[in-house]
Structures are given as structure tokens and as C-alpha cells.
Amino acid sequence: MTVGICILAHSHLYRVEQLVHHFAARDFRVAVHVDSATDQDEFDTFAAAVSDLPNVVLAPRQRCEWGTFALHAAALDTAEVLIDRFPEVSHVSLISGSCLPMRPVEELQAFLAKHPNTDFVESKRLGQDRWVQEGLEEERFTLYHPFKWRRQRLAFDLSVELQRKLRVKRRVPEGLELAMGSQWWTLTRRTLRRIINDPRRAEWERFFKRAWIVDEAYVQTMVRRHSLDWQDVSLTLTEFDPQGKPFTFYDDHSQILAKTNKFFARKIWHGANALYNRYLFGAEPLAAARRQDAIPEVAAMVETGRERRCRGRAGLLSQSRFPCRGFEDQHATPNRYLVLNGYDFVFGGMEQWLHARGVDYAHGRLFRQGRVEFAHDRSVMPGALTADPRVRDWHPVQFLTNLLYQGRDGFHSFQFTASDNRPVSKFILKDPNAVIFSISGAWMLDLLPSMGEEQDAFRRRAQHLQRVEQKFEQALTAETTRASVYQFTLEDVLAAPAVAAHAIETMLPATEKVVSMMNATPQVHGNLKIDALRDRLHSAGIATDSFNVLPSRVAKSQQIMPRVLREMGK
Incomplete structure (x- = not known):
């Protein structure tokens, strides 16, 4: 049982280097894709630091912008490089450069050995299972999205409004059951190879290239066509705020993260030294060891954060949270x-x-x-x-x-x-x-x-x-x-x-x-x-x-x- 890890990295490559060494030292196979927008000097330093690791390969770089097809293409191309380079790999897990393993990686190997033919992908059927926190859902696919949401926000919004007025509705290719879910998946070699070698792949990609946030939909859709056995779950802990932005974990979340049963967690702040020391080097933070408070579950803690963000605390207006005029979800005063x-x-x-x-x-x-x-x-x-x-x-x-x-x-x-x-x-x-x-x-x-x-x-x-x-x-x-x-x-x-x-x-x-x-x-x-x-x-x-x-x-x-x-x- 040999497990491969695909890492999509964009910044703070010194942390990615630590992550790569952690997996490589435990006989994992690792493929890393670094966004071509990342500083070249930073990339050269990173490449030199991992060049002597025989079980690590760097995938060809391409520009990855959030929400675009390129982000999905980078993940699938990196996975293909990994299984081509290392034929002994039986499972591939996709993580980001801001992930950390929450459990000993040996436990991941043992877990996958018990499920040799199972794919672990969060896959929610479009229109039937609600997954999107806020924003476009069905229109991710039924409208055309030629503009970049982050760099061309006004053009993106105007394009959506115009298509709505014109009642534009793209045709979904026959035989495609659209689904969405977390972009962090674990696939068997067989399923991954069948997705890559799908005879209709060019047709699928033509459709998805005009869609939006493809990395949360392509594999999640294809697994329903090619998997022999899949579970609707991701092995990576990811939480989102009501606007769909990933929840960031810091050092003071150490004991909370310790209670998760997931194998990875995202998104870890690059400056969280205590978390990196604990989960990569086994050093228990002294502050966490002394802490005796009741530790909430991750889901409960995140839900509290969502509630605080959306509704606030009645009567509390501060520099960190000052809702605009007309925001009715938070009472401006605490009591009668x-x-x-x-x-x-x-x-x-x-x-x-x-x-x-x-x-x-x-x-x-x-x-x-x-x-x-x-x-x-x-x-x-x-x-x-x-x-x-x-x-x-x-x-x-x-x-x-x-x-x-x-x-x-x-x-x-x-x-x-x-x-x-x-x-x-x-x-x-x-x-x-x-x-x-x-x-x-x-x-x-x-x-x-x-x-x-x-x-x-x-x-x-x-x-x-x-x-x-x-x-x-x-x-x-x-x-x-x-x-x-x-x-x-x-x-x-x-x-x-x-x-x-x-x-x-x-x-x-x-x-x-x-x-x-x-x-x-x-x-x-x-x-x-x-x-x-x-x-x-x-x-x-x-x-x-x-x-x-x-x-x-x-x-x-x-x-x-x-x-x-x-x-x-x-």
C-alpha cells in the first residue's frame, strides 16, 4: 500500500517544504504544483530544497486563479504526473500547501489499506443536496463565465446580470450528472486513471471551461461515472464562512483540531508555529498542555464563529465588527x-x-x-x-x-x-x-x-x-x-x-x-x-x-x- 500526495501550493513555500519533507520521510510519494504566479526566486529556493528527495516530483507550473478551470487542471495534471512517475501508488490524496496532517500518516495508510477500492470524495448532486454557502449554485454551470471574479469583478457581475435578463441557459452534456463538493479528495489509482483517460474528456472539459469554480465540481461529477465504490466524504477538514471563504486555523485552535477525526486540516495560517511544530515535528505546545478548559468540537466552534459573524452579539459594535446601516440580523442594543x-x-x-x-x-x-x-x-x-x-x-x-x-x-x-x-x-x-x-x-x-x-x-x-x-x-x-x-x-x-x-x-x-x-x-x-x-x-x-x-x-x-x-x- 503506497499512498501518493498531490500538493497545490501558491505561497509561503518554506511551509510547503516542511510538509513535503514530512511525507517523504515516511515513504509517501509526493507531487507538488506551484502556481506560476509565485515569485520565481522563492520557487527556485523551494525546488533546490526538495531536489534530493527521490520520492518527490515537481509538476509543470501554470497560472492558477481562483474560480477558473486552470485550478482544476493543475490538480488533475499533477495527479497524472504522480501516478505516471510512481506506478506503485495505489491512492492519491489532493491537499493544499496550507494543509497539515492531523493524525499520524501511518494511520492514513492503514485506513486506505482497509478500503482498497473506495474513493473518498464529497459529491453533492446539483439541485438536490445543498452545499454552497452563498452565491451562485446552478448558475455556475448554466451561465457562461468568461471573466475572472477576483480581477474583473464588475465585468463578472454585469455578465451574470445580462445573461439572466437574456434567459441564457447552457446545455449540460448528455450523461453528465452535475455534482459539487470539497476540492480536496482521495481517489484510488483506478478511478483517477479512468477520469484522466475518459474518452469523452475533451467534451467534458469544453463544458467546464466556461463554468465557474470547476475544482469543486469536475472530479465530484466524474467520480459518479467512474468509481466502483465511493463515500460522500472528504478526508480533509475544511470549514467555510457564510461567504464561502475558508476558515483559518491558528495556534489557539490546537486542542480543538486534536479532536477531529479527519486526516488533514485546511486552512492553517502560515505563522501558526505551534501547529506546525505539533503536527509536523511532534512538539506539544506548552500553552495547550496547561490548558484545562472544556474543548469544543470543531464543528461547534466554527458554528459559533459563523453566528458571531452573521448575527454578532446583541449590542456590541466594535472595530472588528461594525455592520453597515440597514443590517437587521444584529440588535444594536443588548437588552430592553x-x-x-x-x-x-x-x-x-x-x-x-x-x-x-x-x-x-x-x-x-x-x-x-x-x-x-x-x-x-x-x-x-x-x-x-x-x-x-x-x-x-x-x-x-x-x-x-x-x-x-x-x-x-x-x-x-x-x-x-x-x-x-x-x-x-x-x-x-x-x-x-x-x-x-x-x-x-x-x-x-x-x-x-x-x-x-x-x-x-x-x-x-x-x-x-x-x-x-x-x-x-x-x-x-x-x-x-x-x-x-x-x-x-x-x-x-x-x-x-x-x-x-x-x-x-x-x-x-x-x-x-x-x-x-x-x-x-x-x-x-x-x-x-x-x-x-x-x-x-x-x-x-x-x-x-x-x-x-x-x-x-x-x-x-x-x-x-x-x-x-x-x-x-x-
């Missing part, structure tokens, strides 16, 4: 939080009242002009966020998301009004974690005239705030709003302040404080000069319907309920 619009205009001591009911971070007006009101008058919050309005105003939305994520161990609330910060109000309305309690019309209570303010200046200020508030209230019911929204009118709140306050309690964390103080109510501001303000607003041409607090409404205060504009999960 409470936004009180207009409550601080009506009630005094709201922050203390909320804290007594289990709100860990009962902030004031976080976005008040020229001032940041953190809970308990703090100057610094977790995450080194300072109560500096210049820091906040540099990017108010990121200020809020950072505050909520760094303090995700507790429940947050803050006072807000639409005039505080419009970008923040837009963000809150689209955040499904936001629970908004709004008092319609409460903004007018903040309009007490400044000393010496002229009537015209007061009118302009009032009209501006009214427009801002109207836009905010319209947005509360917009289709794009994902926050939970509960709204009272100012008339309702002035008639029955306890109802407006206790409605909030249903959204607060259940604690002993809530139970013991359920009947307490925050105090309404005693200095609300409603009559004077109503007269002045009327003189300025501002509607004052919200101030018409009639006795009949007060008598029916127990019937007052918030208007539910949108609830969580709806």
Missing part, C-alpha cells in the same frame, strides 16, 4: 431599556422613583443640550464613558449603544424629548429593545418663557418645538418603528398622574422593591403654571387643547389607559 418621553416635565424625582423600583441605571436627560445626566449624577459610567457632552455629541447613537452594552448587567431608563437629539430618536424608534412611554403634549410644559423673552422669539421657539414633536409622534406609528410604544395625552396624565406612573411598573424588572412600594407615586411638579402658559401659547397661535383638564375627566381617572401604538413582538 425604558425611554420616558415628557415624564420629567410632569413629574419630579422620576429617577429616584425608578431606582426604588429596581431600575439599576435610572438616568436623567442623557441628551440634554450641553449636559449629560447619568444615573446618580455619575461623571463616568462603565466603559469609561464620561458625562462630557462633546464626547456624546461626536456620535450620539454610538454613545447610547456603548452605554447600554457596557452596562448590560443592569436595567436602564432615561428621560427623553424629541428635541433632544433627532438621530437618537430615529434610532430608538427602530430598536426593538426600546420601550417608549410618551406623554403627548408634555413638551409644552417646557415652554415657560425665559426672562425677558420677546413674544416673537417665544412663538418661534414654540412653533419649532411643536413641529419636532409632531414629527416624532408621527414616527411613533410609522411602519418602520420597531420599538414598543405606549402613549398618554397630557390631559390624561394631569387628570390621573398615578395611572401614568404605574403603567411603567409593568415593564420594570420584578424585585422586592417593586412589591414593597407599589402604591407610591412620583410627585407632579407643583410649579406648573398651566393657566399662564395656556394664555401665552394662545396668544402665540399655538393650539392648547392638551391643557383642557375638565373635572369629568378627573372623576373618571381610573378608566384612563395608555394608547398602545406598538407592543414588543408585534
